[in-house]
Amino acid sequence: MSLRIVVAEDSLLVREGIQRMLELQDDLEVVAAVGDLPELLAAVEEHSPDIVVTDVRMPPTNADEGIQAASGLRATHPGVGVVVLSQYAEPAYASSLLEGGSSGRAYLLKHRVSEPGQLAEAVRTVAAGGSVIDPAVVEVLVAASGRSASSPLASLTTREREVLDQIAQGKSNAAVAEALFLTERAVEKHINALFAKLGLVAEPDINRRVKAVLLYLSARDHSGA
Known part of the structure; x- marks a missing residue:
């Protein structure tokens, strides 16, 4: 159809x-x-x-x-x-x-x-x-965040990438915690850590989440995943 x-x-x-x-x-x-x-x-x-x-x-x-x-x-x-x-x-x-x-x-x-x-x-x-x-x-977003020559996602741990993947699906912290069998406090810690590694520390939370998702989607599409 x-x-x-x-x-x-x-x-x-x-x-x-x-x-x-x-x-x-x-x-x-x-x-x-x-x-x-x-x-x-x-x-x-x-x-x-x-x-x-x-x-x-x-x-x-x-x-x-x-x-x-x-x-x-x-x-x-x-x-x-x-x-x-x-x-x-x-x-x-x-x-x-x-x-x-x-x-x-x-x-x-x-x-x-x-x-x-x-x-x-x-x-x-x-x-x-x-x-x-x-x-x-x-x-444009990456340039504004001070992009390095290498992927800004390269420094993320496996767990941080898993959390970012869940955020990219539009999930709340509570939903991420449930999906990954973590506490909400642990999810918050991972999110704050990945924001810092991506250079998104001086932004309102919603903007940081969106920009992190954009970076993730860009890297995923580039890799053909």
């Missing part, structure tokens, strides 16, 4: 381009193409898609409607994956997108859409519960 997709983009030309590119794939079907947030939410209710592909900024405010949609759908339609497209490598948007967990979420720069197969593959990955974060966004 084809994956059913709702496309949301306020530019008619870009919207039609995205729709045409997706429909070139035998396993993808665009069931609606809309131009603003209210139309997007109405289309989700009407068509029950598997995936939403949305611009990050749309009417009515042209602020962060794509992120708002992704956040709202996590609560109202948790089975719907969301691929957010943006013109800029803006880490704040990616961080907001992943605040509730990375599963079934993707953040791509719009120029990736012109690369054959990039958008289609992101849609398939998100539909399977995976995550895709544009490498350019990760690079």
